[in-house]
Amino acid sequence: MKKCELCEDNDSQIIWQGDDSRIILIDDPFLPGFCRVIWNRHVSEMTDLSFVERELLMTLVFAVEDAVRHVMRPDKINLASMGNMVPHLHWHVVPRYSDDPFFPASIWSEKVRVYPEKKLLERRQLASQLPSAIKARISALS
Ligand SMILES: [Zn+2]
Numbered sequence: 001m002k003k004c005e006l007c008e009d010n011d012s013q014i015i016w017q018g019d020d021s022r023i024i025l026i027d028d029p030f031l032p033g034f035c036r037v038i039w040n041r042h043v044s045e046m047t048d049l050s051f052v053e054r055e056l057l058m059t060l061v062f063a064v065e066d067a068v069r070h071v072m073r074p075d076k077i078n079l080a081s082m083g084n085m086v087p088h089l090h091w092h093v094v095p096r097y098s099d100d101p102f103f104p105a106s107i108w109s110e111k112v113r114v115y116p117e118k119k120l121l122e123r124r125q126l127a128s129q130l131p132s133a134i135k136a137r138i139s140a141l142s
Contacts (some may be wrong), residue, residue, distance in 0.1 A: 043089050
C-alpha cells in the first residue's frame with residue numbers, strides 16, 4: 001500500500017491534538033495563518049465518518065475558522081476539503097486577502113502578484129497568536 005503522508009506526519013506544527021483529530025499550523029511562506037484540521041484515522045470522505053464524528057470534525061473546523069477570522073482579520077476565509085493528492089480526510093482553513101499572491105483564485109493556482117512585504121510580515125506576526133486563540137476556542141467547547 002502507498003504511504004499516506006498524513007498518517008506518517010510527525011513534523012508539522014501541531015496546535016492541538018485530540019483522540020480523533022488534530023490541528024496544525026502550516027508553515028507556508030505566502031499564506032500566513034493557514035491551518036489544517038486532520039482526522040486522525042485514515043478515511044477519505046466525510047461520509048466515512050459517523051454523524052457524531054462529522055459533527056465533531058466540523059465543530060473543530062468552525063472553531064479554527066473563528067480563531068483565524070478574529071486573529072488574522074482576512075478579507076475572506078477559504079474552507080476546502082479536497083484530498084485529491086492526499087486522500088486522507090482533512091480540511092484547510094485559509095485566511096485570504098485581496099492582495100495575497102493568488103487572490104481571487106484558489107491558493108493552488110498560479111501567483112498573480114507579489115505579496116506586499118510589509119503586509120506579509122504583519123500577517124506572520126498575527127499568525128503567531130493563532131495557536132493560543134485556537135486552543136482557547138477548543139477549551140470553550142467542552
Ligand atoms: Zn492516512
